[in-house]
Amino acid sequence: MNIRFPFMKYRKIAGIVSIIIFSISVLSLTFRGLSLGLDFSGGTLVEVSYETPVELESIRNTLIENGYEDSQVVNFGTNLDVLIKVADQNGNSSIGEAVYLLLNEKGFEGELKRVEFVGPQVGAELRDQGGLGMLVALFMILMYVAFRFQYKFALGAVTALGHDVVIILGLFSLFAWDFDLTVLAALLAVIGYSLNDTIVVSDRIRENFRTQREMQPKDMIDLSLNQTLGRTVVTSFTTLLVLFALFIFGGEMIKGFSLALILGVLVGTYSSIYVVANMLMSLTLTQEDLAIPEPEGADLNELP
Amino acid sequence: MNKFSIYQHLLILFVLVLGFTYALPNLYPTQPSIQVAYTDSGKSADQMLLNELEDILKKNQVGYEELFLREGKIVIKFSTLDQQLESKTILQNKLLDKVIIALNLEPTTPDWLKNLGGKPVKLGLDLSGGVHFLLEVDIDTAQLGRLELLLDTYRKTFKEDKIQVTDSSIKDLALYFQFKDKESYNKALSKYRLDSPGINGLQYIITERPASNSLLLEYSDVALREIRDYAVGQNLTTLRNRVNELGVSEPIVQRQGSNRIVVQLPGVQDPTAAKKIIGKTANLEFRLEANSRTSPLRKEEFSFKENEYLTAFLETAVVVSGDRVTNASSGFDESGFAQVNITLDMQGGRQMQKATSGNIGRKLAVLFVEQKSKSELVTGDDGKLIIEQTTYIEKNIISLATIQAVLGTSFRITGVGSPQEASELALFLRAGALAAPMKFVEERTVGPSLGKENIELGMKSIMMGLALVVLFMTFYYRVFGIAANISLLINLVLITGIMSLLGATLTLPGIAGIVLTVGMAVDANVLIFARIREELKEKDPQTAIRDGFSRAFITIFDANVTTLIAALILYIIGTGPVKGFAITLSIGIVTSMFTAIMCTRAMVNLVYGNKNIKELKI
Numbered sequence: 031m032n033i034r035f036p037f038m039k040y041r042k043i044a045g046i047v048s049i050i051i052f053s054i055s056v057l058s059l060t061f062r063g064l065s066l067g068l069d070f071s072g073g074t075l076v077e078v079s080y081e082t083p084v085e086l087e088s089i090r091n092t093l094i095e096n097g098y099e100d101s102q103v104v105n106f107g108t109n110l111d112v113l114i115k116v117a118d119q120n121g122n123s124s125i126g127e128a129v130y131l132l133l134n135e136k137g138f139e140g141e142l143k144r145v146e147f148v149g150p151q152v153g154a155e156l157r158d159q160g161g162l163g164m165l166v167a168l169f170m171i172l173m174y175v176a177f178r179f180q181y182k183f184a185l186g187a188v189t190a191l192g193h194d195v196v197i198i199l200g201l202f203s204l205f206a207w208d209f210d211l212t213v214l215a216a217l218l219a220v221i222g223y224s225l226n227d228t229i230v231v232s233d234r235i236r237e238n239f240r241t242q243r244e245m246q247p248k249d250m251i252d253l254s255l256n257q258t259l260g261r262t263v264v265t266s267f268t269t270l271l272v273l274f275a276l277f278i279f280g281g282e283m284i285k286g287f288s289l290a291l292i293l294g295v296l297v298g299t300y301s302s303i304y305v306v307a308n309m310l311m312s313l314t315l316t317q318e319d320l321a322i323p324e325p326e327g328a329d330l331n332e333l334p
Numbered sequence: 335m336n337k338f339s340i341y342q343h344l345l346i347l348f349v350l351v352l353g354f355t356y357a358l359p360n361l362y363p364t365q366p367s368i369q370v371a372y373t374d375s376g377k378s379a380d381q382m383l384l385n386e387l388e389d390i391l392k393k394n395q396v397g398y399e400e401l402f403l404r405e406g407k408i409v410i411k412f413s414t415l416d417q418q419l420e421s422k423t424i425l426q427n428k429l430l431d432k433v434i435i436a437l438n439l440e441p442t443t444p445d446w447l448k449n450l451g452g453k454p455v456k457l458g459l460d461l462s463g464g465v466h467f468l469l470e471v472d473i474d475t476a477q478l479g480r481l482e483l484l485l486d487t488y489r490k491t492f493k494e495d496k497i498q499v500t501d502s503s504i505k506d507l508a509l510y511f512q513f514k515d516k517e518s519y520n521k522a523l524s525k526y527r528l529d530s531p532g533i534n535g536l537q538y539i540i541t542e543r544p545a546s547n548s549l550l551l552e553y554s555d556v557a558l559r560e561i562r563d564y565a566v567g568q569n570l571t572t573l574r575n576r577v578n579e580l581g582v583s584e585p586i587v588q589r590q591g592s593n594r595i596v597v598q599l600p601g602v603q604d605p606t607a608a609k610k611i612i613g614k615t616a617n618l619e620f621r622l623e624a625n626s627r628t629s630p631l632r633k634e635e636f637s638f639k640e641n642e643y644l645t646a647f648l649e650t651a652v653v654v655s656g657d658r659v660t661n662a663s664s665g666f667d668e669s670g671f672a673q674v675n676i677t678l679d680m681q682g683g684r685q686m687q688k689a690t691s692g693n694i695g696r697k698l699a700v701l702f703v704e705q706k707s708k709s710e711l712v713t714g715d716d717g718k719l720i721i722e723q724t725t726y727i728e729k730n731i732i733s734l735a736t737i738q739a740v741l742g743t744s745f746r747i748t749g750v751g752s753p754q755e756a757s758e759l760a761l762f763l764r765a766g767a768l769a770a771p772m773k774f775v776e777e778r779t780v781g782p783s784l785g786k787e788n789i790e791l792g793m794k795s796i797m798m799g800l801a802l803v804v805l806f807m808t809f810y811y812r813v814f815g816i817a818a819n820i821s822l823l824i825n826l827v828l829i830t831g832i833m834s835l836l837g838a839t840l841t842l843p844g845i846a847g848i849v850l851t852v853g854m855a856v857d858a859n860v861l862i863f864a865r866i867r868e869e870l871k872e873k874d875p876q877t878a879i880r881d882g883f884s885r886a887f888i889t890i891f892d893a894n895v896t897t898l899i900a901a902l903i904l905y906i907i908g909t910g911p912v913k914g915f916a917i918t919l920s921i922g923i924v925t926s927m928f929t930a931i932m933c934t935r936a937m938v939n940l941v942y943g944n945k946n947i948k949e950l951k952i
Contacts, residue, residue, distance in 0.1 A: 079783070123774035127606045143784040145605055149775035152468065156909070163907035167900050174899060178892055212843050215912045218904045219850065219919065222897030226854075229896060230861065233889045261864040265857040268806060272799030272853035276846055279798055281791035283460075284846050291850065 037255045037303060038248045041311060044304040052193060055200020062203050067210025067286075068146055070160070072153030073118040074125040077144040083109045084138055092136050098129065107282035111143070121149045160214045164195070167221055175229070180319055183232045186309035187225060190301040194224045198293050212287040220294030223269070227262060227302035234258050235310065239319075247315055251307050266299045336876055336943040338936055346932055350824065353925075357831035359452045364439035365399075366418035369583050370408040370425065371434050378406030383433070390428050396421045411440055437601075438583035455833045457600075458841035459778065460911050461792075463785030464600035465608055468776035469573075471593045476565040476770035477507055477553065479663060482675075483757060484551075485509055486665030497521050508541075509551040519547040526551060534560070565770040566593055573597060576611050594775070605779040613774060618656030621648040622689065623697040623734065639702055639730035646734055648699050653689040656703070658682025664756035665746075672756035673748045674733075683743030690741045700733040700747065700759075732759060778910070792845030799849045800826075807856060811863055814952050817937040818859035821929040825855050828925040829918065838921075841914030851922030857893075858930030862886040867952055875950040879942060883935055890931065894923050 068075045089112065090103045100117035116125050126145035133140070148156075168191055176184035195217060202209050234254040242250060270292065277288035338346075370387060371379055384403055387410065391398055398421065400411040412418045422435050441454050459466050481504050488509065492499050498514035513519040523542065526549065530538040537557040541550035553561065566589055573595060577585045586598040602608050624633035624647040632651070638644045661677040678686060690698070704727070735747050750756045780788075803822065807815035829848060833840060866882030873881065898920060905916035942950070 077784070121773065121775070123777055124609070126777070126779075127609070131606075141781065141783065142779075143781045145777065145779040147774070147777040149470075149773075151470075152775045159907045163903050167903045170899050170903070171896050174896060211908070211912045212846075212915075215843060215904055215908060215915045218900045219847075219897075219915075222900035222919075223854065225896040225900075226857065226893040229893045230889055233892065257868065258864075260867075261857075261860050264810065264860045264864070265854070268803050268856050268860070269850070269853035271802040271806065272795075272849050275799035275802060276795045276849045279791060280795040280846065280849075281788060281842075283788065283842060287843065287846055 034252075034256055035259070036252055038252050038307065038311065041304065041308050045308050048193060048301075048305060048308075051197055051200070055196050055203070058200050058203040059196070062206075064199065064203050064209040065206045066157075067208040067213070068115065068148050068153075069211040070153050070157045070209065071118075072148045072150040074116045074129070075144070075146040076114045076116075076126050076129050076142070077106055077111060078114070078130065078133065078138070078140040079111050079143050080138070080140040081110070084112060084140075086112065089114070089133065089138060092133065092138070093129070096132055098125075111282075112140070118150050118153075121151070123147050123149070156211065160211070164214075164218065164221075167218055168192070168195075171221065171225055175225075175232075179232055179236060182310060182313045182315050182319060183236075183306075185313065186306040187228045187232065189309050190228050190298075190305040191221050191224055193301050193305050194220060194294060194297045197297050198290055201293060202290070207289065208286055210286065212284060213290045216287045216290035216294065219291060220298060223291075223294060224298030224301060227265075227298055228306050230261065231255065231258050231302050231306060235307075235315075239315070248311065251310065255303055255307060262299060262302070266295055269295050336879055336939050338939055338943075342932070343936065346936055349828070349928065349932075353824070353828040353831035355447070355450065355831070356452055356835040357827045359441060359443040359447055359454045359834060360830055362442045362444070362454070365411050365413070365442045366415045367409055367411040367438050367440040368418060368422050368425075369436045369438050370410070371406065371436075371578065373432060373434050373578075379403060379408045384408050386429075387425060390425060391421055394421075394424050396424060409438075409440065434578065434581040436581040436583040451835070453834060453837070455830065456837060456839045457785075457789075458839045458844070458911060458914055459598060459600060459785075460780050460842045461785050461789050461840065462600045463780050463782035464598065465602050465605045465780075466599075466776075466778040466910065467597040467609070467612060467774055468590065469569075469595045469597065469613075469772045470775045471562075471566050471569055471595065472771045472773070473558075473562050473565060473593050474507065477558065477561055478504070479757075479760065479770075480553070480561060481507065481509060482663030482760075483665065486663070490666055490670070491525065492518075492522060495521065495525070497525075505550075507552065510548065511551075512546070512548045514547070516544075516547060519544065519549070522549060532557065532560075562593060566595065569770065569772060570595060573612060580608060580611055595772070601782070605777065609774070609777075613772070618659065619652045619701040619703060619729070620654045620686070621650075621652055621699050621701055622693060623647065623699055624649050625696060636699075636701060636729055636731050638734075639732045642730075646699065646731060648701065648731075653698070654678060654682045654685050658685070662760040664750075664753065664760040666753070667746070667748055671748060672750055672753040673746045674750055674756050674760050675744070675746045677744045678742075680743065686741045686743075686745070690737050690739075694737050694739065696737055697734050698737050699731050702730050702732045704728045704730075788842045792842055792849075795849050796826075796845065796852065799852050803852055803856060807859075811859075812951055813941060814859075814863050814866075814934075814938065817934045817941070818856055818863075818930070820937060821859065821933040822852065822855055824933055825851070825922070825925050825929040828929065829921050832921050832925065833918070838917045839914055840918070841911040843911045844914030844918040847915040847918030848922060851919065851926060854897075855922065855926035855930060858886075858890045858926060859934055861890055862930070862934070863952055866950075870950060870952070875942070875947045878950065879938060883931070887931065890927065894927055898923050 086103045086105065090101070093101045093103065093114070098116050102115040104113050105111060106113040114129060116129060119125060126147055130142050130145070168188055171191065172184050172188045175187045198217060198220065202213065231254065234257055235251055238245075238250050238254050242253070245253070273288050273292045273295065277285065277292060280288055370383070372383070381403070384401065387408060388401055397417055398410050398412050402409055410421065412421065418437065422437060425433070426435055443452055443454065485502065485504060488511070489499070489502060497518045499511055499518070500514050501510070501512035503510050511522060513522060523540070526538060526540050530536050530540070535556040536554050539552045539554050541552070543549065570587060570589060574587050577587055577597060577599065580599065580602065582599045582602055584600055586596065588596045590596045597612060599608055628649055632649055633647045634650055635645050635647050638646070658678045658681065659676060660679050663675050665673055665675055667673045733747055733750055735749055750759055800822070804819045807818050809815070811818065826848070829851065862882050865886045866878050869878035869881045901916050901920040901923065905913055905920065908916055
């Protein structure tokens with residue numbers, strides 16, 4: 031690679047930026063929390079499609095008059111589609127149909143596109159399962175990277191992943207975007223993707239540490255990052271291309287999903303450059319950490 | 335140099351042929367068809383029904399393409415939608431409630447493909463439209479029912495064995511017995527211990543309290559599992575029958591986890607009707623038998639449930655309805671005959687007291703009320719005959735017994751037959767034809783228009799994403815880019831083929847997973863090409879190509895394994911649509927590794943291998 035960009039020169043600034051954004055995310059998650067989608071909050075959702083735009087306010091009033099005080103009415107995609115969310119009422123599963131019938135009766139005759147009901151218990155279970163799944167994924171990846179590379183890389187990789195996940199969650203919390211099962215799925219995919227990047231970079235650092243013995247760790251990491259930069263940019267670019275296609279053409283139901291992935295690719299690309307390298311620098315990766323002829327077997331012995 | 339061996343070529347060829355063959359069924363259109371099954375789900379369709387259907391269709395001169403028996407149903411294929419509807423109308427008109435007819439779209443996969451196991455990809459409910467229900471079986475109620483029976487049995491046995499009991503009840507799903515003295519206590523304990531061993535292990539957990547001469551008995555985990563499996567199993571059967579009534583062509587009724595049941599009904603558009611049938615709880619009415627003084631206007635004739643030829647006249651006024659029943663259990667009376675103990679709520683008790691106080695000696699009937707559905711032929715607005723599914727209510731007498739005393743909130747029905755029948759009646763009273771009550775804990779309904787819209791949007795995203803990536807790769811990597819693009823297309827075919835072969839379900843997030851794969855699949859090739867570019871600086875083109883591929887391999891492998899870990903976890907924790915995403919992502923990762931490494935290499939070898947190249951444009 032001819033591009034010689036001194037990445038490590040800016041590592042302190044990058045570290046500070048990361049810490050600031052990370053802290054904002056944590057604060058937002060603590061105090062604002064996530065705006066949980068139906069999958070996790072439980073409740074009922076009805077999507078009705080109309081031939082002419084209807085006034086959301088009058089639908090809202092109709093609902094309130096008929097005992098659905100705790101409900102949200104919003105447009106979904108176009109102004110012809112209306113999405114109604116009603117909070118859970120003791121696990122009552124017939125609210126969706128009742129709301130649709132009520133609206134039809136009161137003159138809002140439309141086509142029923144979708145009814146979803148998630149009981150409070152199922153919502154809580156999905157929440158627990160999702161959180162647990164995320165932790166298990168992070169742990170297993172930590173183990174794999176520690177096994178394949180060396181624990182310092184594994185710490186770097188998992189810090190990068192934690193960084194990505196918290197920042198994306200923070201953005202969803204900050205902007206009060208709906209966090210549902212598909213967003214969780216996107217988040218897990220981001221873990222996979224971001225790691226993909228991290229491994230490519232780590233792989234190159236490991237290789238250079240073994241071959242270029244006379245270089246300083248800082249220069250070595252810079253060299254590795256520059257060598258993989260072309261690939262990182264191209265892959266992120268093609269992935270972003272398809273994700274924007276999905277975001278624009280994929281419809282309202284997977285908007286949150288594609289949004290989480292787009293953010294994930296951007297943050298993931300950044301973190302595999304700065305977070306991982308920063309961690310390796312801070313942990314002072316040395317020649318000895320890697321200078322063993324049989325990498326796999328030896329790495330296994332080095333596990334703390 | 336840079337040439338694949340014959341085996342490597344054969345492997346690529348084999349995978350390609352396999353992938354293309356199993357992806358092929360997705361290109362064939364679907365064909366209108368109907369599926370005919372007996373209303374009685376215990377009966378499978380046979381040659382007789384087949385001949386009958388054939389006769390009716392021939393007599394009415396309705397054209398059809400094929401008529402055959404498959405898995406207990408008769409499938410009739412048509413060339414037009416009009417024929418499909420016309421024949422459904424005619425057949426339903428002739429056979430009425432004897433059969434259930436479901437409209438369907440059959441794949442037109444040719445026989446040779448079918449014989450190889452080829453079939454189109456299954457679409458999830460978010461793409462096909464339909465309803466998804468998750469029902470939870472209330473195991474505690476089932477357990478309570480068993481405990482009540484057990485309580486009665488032990489009360490009886492202890493009495494026979496002269497074991498003196500001062501108090502007995504059910505507390506927190508455990509039987510509680512207080513004995514008069516140590517002797518009774520010891521006798522009862524040995525009786526428990528004798529009864530406890532079951533087929534699979536101990537049935538009871540016995541808590542001994544010798545200080546107070548009392549014993550607690552709970553079901554062991556083994557016994558609880560049996561109770562749960564029995565209740566869920568019974569409910570599954572009942573649900574299958576009910577779903578069968580709805581006339582859906584490919585329903586899914588499956589156990590999920592320990593006490594939940596998933597019901598999926600593709601193509602069903604009216605969730606309310608479906609819910610009514612699936613979630614129906616049989617109701618009950620207590621009514622007095624009509625006597626000579628009852629005016630003819632105020633009496634109705636009903637048949638008995640077990641014998642429809644036997645009937646009785648009942649008053650039209652309902653004394654108490656089933657929703658006033660708070661509990662029901664079976665047991666034995668003083669002379670050892672089976673009985674059903676019923677507890678009503680306060681209001682029910684008052685009503686019962688009022689109705690029975692002046693009517694001792696008359697008979698009280700328990701009426702079983704069931705919601706059913708049937709098809710009827712009606713004339714539509716345009717004068718054409720159309721079939722209408724209507725729900726109706728059927729009422730049968732399940733018990734008719736003499737009132738012996740004024741009844742209140744708690745009373746019993748005797749003369750109910752065997753202990754088994756008594757326990758069934760108690761069950762009906764509690765849960766209505768179910769082994770344990772169920773409730774809906776999740777529902778997702780997708781209208782048919784939304785399903786279609788989702789498919790269109792999904793396909794559009796794939797196409798747009800693919801076009802963008804292909805353009806970029808061609809522009810950026812030239813010849814190598816074209817090779818990567820061909821690999822990408824092969825990758826899509828392989829994903830489709832494997833999805834079809836595994837019978838995996840495609841969902842909207844699943845399509846998103848394919849789109850994502852398109853973007854990420856080129857990564858492997860990008861890695862390789864970047865490496866080749868680097869190697870070119872110090873090596874000749876042939877060596878650079880060889881080393882580029884081999885050096886990048888380890889990186890690609892590591893990077894993909896970790897994504898696969900994330901996808902597998904997603905598959906385990908995800909439900910429905912999200913599982914679909916995990917499936918396409920996992921398959922995509924594996925196929926993209928194959929195509930990016932093997933297929934691209936084969937193409938590059940074909941173009942550059944065995945040649946003396948001075949300069950490589952990449």
